Amino acid sequence: MAGPSLAQLDAKLAALPSSGAYLLFKADWCPDCVRSTQAVRDAVAAAGAQLLELDVGAPTAWKTPTHPLRTDPRFQLGGVPTLVFWSSGLAAAKLGRELERAPTAAAAAQVAAAFVKQTAAA
Numbered sequence: 001m002a003g004p005s006l007a008q009l010d011a012k013l014a015a016l017p018s019s020g021a022y023l024l025f026k027a028d029w030c031p032d033c034v035r036s037t038q039a040v041r042d043a044v045a046a047a048g049a050q051l052l053e054l055d056v057g058a059p060t061a062w063k064t065p066t067h068p069l070r071t072d073p074r075f076q077l078g079g080v081p082t083l084v085f086w087s088s089g090l091a092a093a094k095l096g097r098e099l100e101r102a103p104t105a106a107a108a109a110q111v112a113a114a115f116v117k118q119t120a121a122a
Contacts, residue, residue: 009054021050023091024082025082079097083096083112093115095115
């Protein structure tokens with residue numbers, strides 16, 4: 001896994017505010033991620049929230065069923081990009097397929113903004 005190890009990830013998660021923050025699992029090689037990353041950044045910033053961006057690594061590693069982020073019960077990632085609302089040490093909500101399938105950056109912005117609005121109000 002490129003990016004932080006699970007131990008490093010645990011330390012980063014522990015440093016997040018218990019009131020909630022967002023985790024964006026993405027990859028630079030993923031066109032859906034490239035299309036939606038700025039939309040997610042903008043939506044989270046507009047809510048005044050914190051965003052932690054996490055790279056899932058190379059395609060060959062990510063596409064194996066045993067990738068640590070796929071098997072970690074906290075995340076159960078099926079694809080990227082995935083946006084997680086992390087609150088009180090738990091994945092309180094997850095946005096995956098809708099963000100992944102957004103056909104344009106504008107559509108990704110709408111999906112991300114709606115998710116952030118919904119979760120920030122919770």
